[in-house]
Amino acid sequence: MRREHRLNALILGLVLAVPLWAWATSEPFTITLATRAVIFAIAGVGLNLALGTGGLVSLGHAAFFGIGGYAMGILASHAQTYTPLFEWPFVLEGTKSMPVIWLLAVAASALAALMIGALSLRTSGVYFIMITLAFGQMFYYFMISWPAYGGEDGLSIYVRNGFPGLNTLDPIQFFALSFAILCAVLYLVTRLRASAFGLALGAARQNEARTRAVGIDPYRVRLLAFTLSGAITGLAGALFADLNRFVSPVMFSWHTSGELIVFIILGGVGRLMGPVLGAALYVALEHHLGGLSDYWQIYFGAILLGVVLFARGGLIGLIVGRETAHD
Amino acid sequence: MSLLRLDHVSAFYGASQALFDVSLAVAPGEVVALMGRNGMGKSTTVKVICRLLRNRGGTVLFDGADMAGVPAHRAARAGIGLVPEGRRCFGNLTVRENLIAAARKGPWDEAAVAALFPRLGERWGQRASSLSGGEQQMLAIGRALMTNPRLLILDEATEGLAPVIRQEIWAAIARLRGETGLAILVIDKSLAELRRVADRAVVLEKGRSVWTGPLDALSPALAETYLGV
Numbered sequence: 001m002r003r004e005h006r007l008n009a010l011i012l013g014l015v016l017a018v019p020l021w022a023w024a025t026s027e028p029f030t031i032t033l034a035t036r037a038v039i040f041a042i043a044g045v046g047l048n049l050a051l052g053t054g055g056l057v058s059l060g061h062a063a064f065f066g067i068g069g070y071a072m073g074i075l076a077s078h079a080q081t082y083t084p085l086f087e088w089p090f091v092l093e094g095t096k097s098m099p100v101i102w103l104l105a106v107a108a109s110a111l112a113a114l115m116i117g118a119l120s121l122r123t124s125g126v127y128f129i130m131i132t133l134a135f136g137q138m139f140y141y142f143m144i145s146w147p148a149y150g151g152e153d154g155l156s157i158y159v160r161n162g163f164p165g166l167n168t169l170d171p172i173q174f175f176a177l178s179f180a181i182l183c184a185v186l187y188l189v190t191r192l193r194a195s196a197f198g199l200a201l202g203a204a205r206q207n208e209a210r211t212r213a214v215g216i217d218p219y220r221v222r223l224l225a226f227t228l229s230g231a232i233t234g235l236a237g238a239l240f241a242d243l244n245r246f247v248s249p250v251m252f253s254w255h256t257s258g259e260l261i262v263f264i265i266l267g268g269v270g271r272l273m274g275p276v277l278g279a280a281l282y283v284a285l286e287h288h289l290g291g292l293s294d295y296w297q298i299y300f301g302a303i304l305l306g307v308v309l310f311a312r313g314g315l316i317g318l319i320v321g322r323e324t325a326h327d
Numbered sequence: 328m329s330l331l332r333l334d335h336v337s338a339f340y341g342a343s344q345a346l347f348d349v350s351l352a353v354a355p356g357e358v359v360a361l362m363g364r365n366g367m368g369k370s371t372t373v374k375v376i377c378r379l380l381r382n383r384g385g386t387v388l389f390d391g392a393d394m395a396g397v398p399a400h401r402a403a404r405a406g407i408g409l410v411p412e413g414r415r416c417f418g419n420l421t422v423r424e425n426l427i428a429a430a431r432k433g434p435w436d437e438a439a440v441a442a443l444f445p446r447l448g449e450r451w452g453q454r455a456s457s458l459s460g461g462e463q464q465m466l467a468i469g470r471a472l473m474t475n476p477r478l479l480i481l482d483e484a485t486e487g488l489a490p491v492i493r494q495e496i497w498a499a500i501a502r503l504r505g506e507t508g509l510a511i512l513v514i515d516k517s518l519a520e521l522r523r524v525a526d527r528a529v530v531l532e533k534g535r536s537v538w539t540g541p542l543d544a545l546s547p548a549l550a551e552t553y554l555g556v
Contacts, residue, residue, distance in 0.1 A: 199428035203417045209379055210415050214429035215403030215474050 003320040008273040012186075015041075015280055016179060023172045031171040032243070037283040038178045039239045044263035044275025045185050046232030051261070052270030053193055054225045055205035059257045060116065060132030063139040064109040064230040066252035068237025070143065071105035073155045073247035080159055098163040098177075102238055109234020110227050112139075117226035121219055133254055140252035154248025161242055168242070178239055182276070185232055190272060192228070201225050233260070266307055268314025277315055328391065330355045330510045331376065331407075331478055336385035337534075338375050345371040346382070347534040353478060356508040358500075360521040360542065363531035364555050369514045370412055372531065373482050376512070377409050378402040390477070404431070408476025410467045412483045418456030422447055425455050425466055426473045433475025434507075440469035443499055461492030468499065478510045479503065485515060493517075500524055518542075518550065530554070 015038060022030035043065055050056040078085050078094025085092045095101060120131040144152045160169045168174050192198045204211045204218035211218050241247045250256065260275075263282055267274030285303070289296035311318035329352040338346040346368050353359045361369050374380035375387060378399040387394040389405055403409070417425050426437055441448030444465040450458060455466055464484060471479060481500065485493040497520050503509050504524055515521055521528065522542045530538040530545075530553045538545070538553060 196427055196430065199420060199424045202420060202424075203428045206417050206419060207415065209399070210411065210417070212399035213377055213379065213403055213409045213411060214470060215400050215431060216428070217398070217400040 007320055011273050011277050019175045028171045031175050033283055033287055035175045035178050035243055037280045038182050039236050039243060040263060040279035041276040042182050042185050043233045043236035044260055044279050045189055046229045047260045048264050048275050049189055050226050050229035051264055054201045054222055056222060056226060057129050058132040059129050060136030061233050061260050062252050062256035063136040064113055064233040065237035065256055066139055067109045067112050068105040068234030069241035069247040069251045071108050072101045072238040072241040073157060074149055075101050076157045076161055077155055096159055096161045098161045101161055102235055105234050105238035106231045110231035113227045113230020117223045121222050136254055136257055140249050143249040143252055154246055157245040266314060268316035271316045274314050274316055330390055332388040334386045336375060336382045338371055338380055338382045345534055349536045351529040351536055353510050353512055355510050358504050358511045358525045360525035360528040361512055361514045362528050362554060367531040368534040369531055370482055373480055377407055403474055406477035408471035408474045408479045410471045410481045410484050416455035416463050416466050421452050421454055422466055423451045425470050429470045429473045431475045435472040435475050440472060444469055461488050464496060481513045483514055
């Protein structure tokens, strides 16, 4: 078993062990923190498919995180007020069912990613970064100016949506649900990266002309990766909204996009578990350093700087070496 | 009927004209050598054939279809396999991943490539960037074959390699010619080896095709004039 695989198993084990310990010692807040880390990790794994495997530095992934969040918020708010979303051409009611909300969140964010990707992938480099940022900010300002769903104040949800057979109000059960989704997403991404599609995506990142010469259209491969990436991030957004029972335009802001990138850089760009380690560390440092100072991000910035300067493969690269895994 | 046909092709890099009047044809199963000194337009001609560079004048026909406006990936799917100059593999991928990424349905699969280049079969899980130059070249040929082409273009496939590796690659090219019926357009400086495998040659001089014919008919005087040998 390779060192990176052993480390991956250890990281996943720790992410699972901390809330179990908190559950055993009746520390529900720690379970909520762990759930927050797991949800951020899902979003980071989604972005890492585009950024790490495909080399697409998107500064607009908050748009998909926010769309997933608002898909949950809008459906749940209509369900709690017993008003339909619309009545023509057919009646669409709200819902408190997590599977239905996830399905719609994934569909909406995938559609948005497809449209944003179709336009922005015609550019590359700094232009791609700026266009994705612009799309993210467009969504942000749109949500601020949309009073029907709270505008700048956001939207509070007074219920926790339901999942068959689980009490989702119980922190450990909601954590278990989020953790299971993280595992499913990691499995999906592992399979994708090992598939001909994943290899073509990696090949397109290395050399576009060479990729074309073997019959691969880099644009199509990247668009599919960007869409899948957006869909996974959207699913994380729906879970995040359920965790907080609140959605606000902040989910769409470029700060959120930046945080997702930070998770990946901290853990290791292109590493399967990079965003998981990055998100877990970020949430832990946010909690502990945030308790010491309001300006905790200065200290966090110093840590990030150290990782960028001295551990080019992120923390996972620092531990196991620079070589990235493909299997 | 020719599988590949270029008629009076011209091409530019920005405002600089690189090809002025190139005509050549490759029939199915034929091995054609594209020759000329450095800077005469051989690699530019290859780029035009593979649609990595668009021709401004003339026509490029592949299997009777005009390739004008066809993007590079569609040209590859149509059956043009390129082994680019400089052993360009996907360094971060393993040998097997390089092959899988390019794979298309057809007789060429991983087993067939491993049979052609047993060295690659021994290094299946090794990263392409860690292979020797010769092994990378074998991988580049294997990757092009995995696209199951009808025309294989080898651009300076043996340049800079150790003699023993060059012999292996020339032996593989001879096998491809003898056993597969694949049309091959080969660019190389080794006149002796080209004489062994090529049916015909096309010589380029300053972006123009200036001589076409069987290599046996290339006199020492012409070889010195056009090739400097």
